Amino acid sequence: MIDVLYFAWVRERIGLPKEQVSTEAETVKDLVAELMAREERYAAAFADVSALRVAIDQELTDFDASLAGAREVAFFPPMTGG
């Protein structure tokens, strides 16, 4: 099981901040494909992954990254801090 977190408009589009996902996905990209196949709201949120960022266990990474050993994956738009 992996905790999957969503922030900002990704959270709003999917409709929840966090869920547990049972997955065999090897990479972030594979996980995204699984989520998109679930329901339209996921397909809409992940339609353009170039507009998204991903973190594994609170560290920024990319969509090709391996999920081996990952406990938490977070998806969000580019940050707008400062």
Add this chain to the structure above:
Amino acid sequence: MLVRVQADLFDAGAELNAFAKGRTDVGAIVTFSGLVRDVPGGLQGMEIEHYPGMTTTAIEAIVNEALDRWALADVLVIHRYGILKASDPIMMVATASAHRADAFAAADFLMDYLKSRAPFWKKEATRDGATWVAAKDEDEAALGRWDQP
């Protein structure tokens, strides 16, 4: 290093004085304050969301990078989340050094990285509804200024 992520209002002047107090090794402190700017038609509020598990460690990693690059005596970063209104302080950065050049450069670097690499997202509410603030291409491009050869 002091990094604080908080909902509460802070007083940038008082924070600066506390940061500077009693330092005899510091000849220069540079501070930056980020404020909520009003928008045409009037801002009803700005909501700042963050990623609680990641925010502090992400900011500390950015500060550590600055500490590696410049001769700094100390760094302070405060960043708020929650609901803010126009003119409220959002965040501040202070860098302390023996001489001003390092303090200026480090503050500039910290702001570029905090803007695009610390997990905060801003949402502006107006009479017409609420919209997420989009990241600007130039903010991402600004990071390239700090690439090392």
